[in-house]
Amino acid sequence: MQPLSIGLVHYTVLSAILFGIGLFGVLAKKNAVSVLICIELMLNAVNINLIAFSKFVTPGDFIGQIFAIFVITVAAAEVGVGLAIIIAIYRNKLTVNLDEFDWLKW
Amino acid sequence: MESSIWTVLAFYILAATIVGSALLVVCLRNIVHSVLWLAVCFIAMAGLFLTLDADFLAAVQVMVYAGAVCIMVVFGIMLIQRGNMGQTNLFNSQTKVSAAVVALVITLCGALSARTQWATAGAPVPEKTVENIAQLLLSKYVIPFEVAALLLLVALVGAIFLAREVKE
Numbered sequence: 308m309q310p311l312s313i314g315l316v317h318y319t320v321l322s323a324i325l326f327g328i329g330l331f332g333v334l335a336k337k338n339a340v341s342v343l344i345c346i347e348l349m350l351n352a353v354n355i356n357l358i359a360f361s362k363f364v365t366p367g368d369f370i371g372q373i374f375a376i377f378v379i380t381v382a383a384a385e386v387g388v389g390l391a392i393i394i395a396i397y398r399n400k401l402t403v404n405l406d407e408f409d410w411l412k413w
Numbered sequence: 414m415e416s417s418i419w420t421v422l423a424f425y426i427l428a429a430t431i432v433g434s435a436l437l438v439v440c441l442r443n444i445v446h447s448v449l450w451l452a453v454c455f456i457a458m459a460g461l462f463l464t465l466d467a468d469f470l471a472a473v474q475v476m477v478y479a480g481a482v483c484i485m486v487v488f489g490i491m492l493i494q495r496g497n498m499g500q501t502n503l504f505n506s507q508t509k510v511s512a513a514v515v516a517l518v519i520t521l522c523g524a525l526s527a528r529t530q531w532a533t534a535g536a537p538v539p540e541k542t543v544e545n546i547a548q549l550l551l552s553k554y555v556i557p558f559e560v561a562a563l564l565l566l567v568a569l570v571g572a573i574f575l576a577r578e579v580k581e
Contacts (some may be wrong), residue, residue, distance in 0.1 A: 323522035334511030378543035391575035
């Protein structure tokens with residue numbers, strides 16, 4: 308690999324870093340909305356991988372791009388439903404702190 | 414392999430923007446600022462899709478993520494946050510453990526993808542991306558396409574049902 312050329316590895320490493328940042332946010336944040344945002348970051352890391360594979364491995368097939376469209380669709384639906392759930396929980400508990408969501412503990 | 418100097422430069426600038434703004438999304442203490450940096454991250458990612466010859470997906474990224482998702486999250490924050498906005502996005506008590514787990518994940522994924530011999534085709538992506546995607550979506554992938562439409566409808570109805578004002 309030449310030093311001045313961008314290959315598939317660059318994109319997969321960038322995607323791994325972005326996925327790690329999102330995972331850190333999901334694991335270590337208190338606010339439920341923040342966790343939702345970080346899930347979006349992880350889904351975007353997946354999209355980078357899909358489109359990079361679509362370009363470098365199967366250039367003429369566009370399957371990676373179509374899967375990226377489906378991921379974007381599901382992510383949009385997930386944000387809508389997730390925010391609605393958070394708003395409904397906020398109406399009951401008056402907080403969005405995940406440490407205080409303890410209905411399922413026994 | 415893309416070896417044009419502008420492509421290399423664009424990749425590194427966009428990658429630095431994406432990683433920096435994602436770090437700011439996670440680390441800032443005010444959640445409204447986090448969402449603003451999230452929009453920056455999504456727009457930089459649209460630029461990254463352009464370097465990958467996916468122009469239709471770059472447009473979809475700007476419209477759906479930077480437009481719709483960020484606005485929706487800001488509305489959600491405005492509906493649920495009260496009081497001091499400067500302390501709305503704090504870390505919980507398992508920060509150190511999760512930092513260790515994340516460092517492990519990044520190292521493993523990066524090392525594995527750097528060591529793998531990818532079977533790259535080396536052919537260029539065809540110019541007409543939109544036409545090809547449309548052909549596939551309306552012929553081979555028409556059932557998943559319709560299922561995605563149904564999923565959006567169900568998510569819309571479910572979100573309205575969940576967030577509806579309770580009248581008693």
